[in-house]
Amino acid sequence: MANIVIVGDGAIGLLYSHFLSTGNQLTIVTRRGCRQNKYYYQQNQQQHRITAKVLTTQQLPELAHQPIDMVIFAVKAYQVSDAFKQLKPYFSAQCSIVLSHNGLSNLAPLQRQLQSQQALFFLTTRLAGFKITPTTVTHTGNGESVLGSCNAVAAARYQDVMQQLQGLPNISFSEHIALLRWQKLLVNIAINPLTALHNVKNGALTAPQFSGKIVNVLNEACHVANLLGVNVQLADALANAYQVMSDTKDNYSSMHQDIAHSRMTEIDAMCGYICQQGQQLGISTPHNQSLVDAIRHKKSAI
Missing domain, CATH: 1.10.1040.10 (N-(1-d-carboxylethyl)-l-norvaline Dehydrogenase; domain 2)
Known part of the structure; x- marks a missing residue:
């Protein structure tokens, strides 16, 4: 069972959370001022609670009690740098860091902050959904998700990470993520x-x-x-x-x-x-x- 942290409670973050909650210990990190105890996934008018612990950014020290195997940053492109700095103290020595956002940005500043055995990946997705309430995501499309490595450590370890992400629909790995x-x-x-x-x-x-x-x-x-x-x-x-x-x-x-x-x-x-x-x-x-x-x-x- 992997200890996975998903940063961001937007539509994509909640979709990732739903699909990865089975068989993993999952934590959702949100910027909201008060803790949301429950998130929900909805499809075809059927609603299910997402099994996850929820922390605000002020409660991040609680992550120090157990090493994080993987952090998925499902936030806006302009939010990645600050979110990375906030979570970095809680990365395990062999943590896998997964970025997933629209647009392009320079990854070099993040790569320079990683320890020698920390892996950096990028995850593109065509999963589609929208939030009907602040805590409920409706799933509207099941496109493919593709993982790619962004440093040498990730390239050597991608099979383990793919195993941890196997709950995502239509997940695959590409050597051509750029x-x-x-x-x-x-x-x-x-x-x-x-x-x-x-x-x-x-x-x-x-x-x-x-x-x-x-x-x-x-x-x-x-x-x-x-x-x-x-x-x-x-x-x-x-x-x-x-x-x-x-x-x-x-x-x-x-x-x-x-x-x-x-x-x-x-x-x-x-x-x-x-x-x-x-x-x-x-x-x-x-x-x-x-x-x-x-x-x-x-x-x-x-």
Whole structure:
């Protein structure tokens, strides 16, 4: 039985918690000011309690009593650094650290903080769900989840970690996690900002009125990726994005929900990342920049 800590009680964090609670000792860490004693998973109108201990960030010292085998950071991209610093004192010497968020970010600052036998992984997922209450997640889609190693220790130990994560639906391991992260980023760029700006579900973006903007932002992103040595093609990126729009047509994107609830968005780790990399490469990315500006303006206007 593995001692697993999941940081974040958003929809994905609670889905992970539900699927990994069987056969593991599970703790959910939340930033909320008061402890939530119970979380629930719902599918097809049937509701089940998630078997997990719940701690607020103020109660983290309770984690010191037993070594943590795995920590999964299911938080927003901009929250990872602070959450990592808060949890780091409680990592065991051989802890597996798993990041799972939208967008791209520089992993080097985290890698430098790890001990010699601590493994760093990234987990991409197409699990889908949304929270109908602050403590209840509804499961709406069962896409694949893919784990990849981000340091040498992880590459050597991935089979053990895959065993611990076997409760996740459609879980697999890839040696090409950097490419998969870029592929997911391209989908995020095509869907998240436009659904948030136009207040629509994912499926609405298949309408012709959005096609020009989608092509333009993905073309810029693919160009940046190619210059960075990542082999992605515009045609493939478009096909993937439109497939996800179709598969999740009745869902609202995470950025749509962030804007709707007046929360910070992950735009800086999506279109903002493309703009940042483009600037370093000396190329212009006006279409991605326009989405960054529009999301920031919409957020500030709420």
